[in-house]
Amino acid sequence: MIESNMSRGCAWCAGGGDGTSAHLDENHSEHTLSPTGHLVVAVCLGFIGTFGFLNNTLVLILFCRYKVLRSPMNYLLVSIAVSDLLVCVLGTPFSFAASTQGRWLIGRAGCVWYGFINSCLGVVSLISLAVLSYERYCTMMGATQADSTNYRKVAMGIAFSWIYSMVWTLPPLFGWSCYGPEGPGTTCSVNWAARTANNVSYIVCLFFFCLILPFIVIVYSYGRLLQAITQVGVKTITSTTADELLVSKKLSA
Template identity: 40%
Template sequence: MAGFSLHGNSSVPSTDGLSRTGVTILAVIMGLFSVAGIVLNVLVIVAILRYRQLRQPLSYTLVNLAICDLGCSVFGGLPTTVTSAMGYFSLGQLGCVLEGFAVAFFGIASLCTVGVISVERYIVVCYPMGAAIFQTRHAVAGVVLSWVWSFVWNTPPLFGWGSYALEGIGTSCAPNWYNRDVGNMSYIIIYFLLCFAVPFSIILVSYSRLLWTLHMVSKLQISEDRSTHRVEVQVARMIVVMVLAFLITWLPYAALALAVIMDSSLHVDPVIATIPAYFAKSGTVYNPIIYIFMNRQFRGNAGPTVLSG
């Protein structure tokens, strides 16, 4: 099948360097993160759909982010839990391709959604007087763009440009960062630039300008409505924390992939390579926690419209 590569036979244990106890511990950790990710993201989706006051343009992207995280938990976290508990990747060739594609598809869609949210918040906070208005159609366009962009750049390995392979200790699959073939390398480099570097750049630029704007407003004390200013600061703090959590989750994985791409002679211990992959899958828990504990609408459905533009 096109798009598939295994380090070895998928029916034999491939967890060399890690004891059975260590593999079991990883399975338990991933299981906890997966279940928590499913429960919390379902809670976010239900809360937004249930309460009318939460249905603002930004909520479209928040729901989309929760769906992306839910997909990562169901199609990435749970299979990894099972294969880790068994001590080897037991899902075979097709299972590796499907898991690798699903995790990459939902993961990149999630990253793109965070980028869309950063642009939304920049517009809402930096143009509060209507110079630029963020509307429902803009939110829908951002959501559609996130899915289309992720789909376009994660399907090539299914047709032979690039591949999906076992990663780390061999209990989960991902885009093949290690294959040095010209075709695979060209795909991985383009994939890294368009699916990691571009969204990261958008996020960093948007939030840097947003924070600079808030800093200047606070410094000049030109806001007559102090409560409104406090709400905007709270919104900025919530989103910045969310982005930092996302970067902490995905940056180690992206950095490892980049190191492997840049240095063909680099040998990464399978156990060390597994840690960033587990961090990436555990990130599905952080976003809903931030929404619940840092957003007063999720805490009481009362007070200022924190999420609205």
């Protein structure tokens, strides 16, 4: 099903029937980096993957060890840490290995899987940040304490982040655009290059619903919080100044 949809939807990610990476090299020969370029990319990916794995693992260990950290808001941070950790485990090692060899190593099916898993987890992180900003806005403006209701809301927010991401990253597996090689052919992602109506419509929707919309939510939430904090600061300064003036009048009298 995946292979037939890829062949029908975009020729750039179709290749030989044996599923090897030969077609990836051929289709991207004009974009191939120099050996030094591949080495630099491999070093960067190795650094990112290693420290991303260690840092996110540390976050999960601390969260599990200390109950004081298990607030509703921190559960959203854990969801982000899990998605980032999965990228380091399920995605980065394959692009790292491909960069060390200068070519994709696990065939067309592996390319589709890599493109899907990285796209899905990336959208999860972004949507989780939007949900986190909105939850923080609601908590700060409502001045509510953590209770079972807040935990349920956070659980719904986490579920929404993962389901929403799946909804927008599964379509390329079924014919709406496709996943395939990108750049020098050592990574895979959504087909950004094709100008067909099928592909452009997906890219536009993905761009709006998985980038622009979350960005608007984040800007709105933190903008309102900043506005509220500024207003509280102005009122505090005004109240303090009035009190000082009153005290000075009493003293002068």
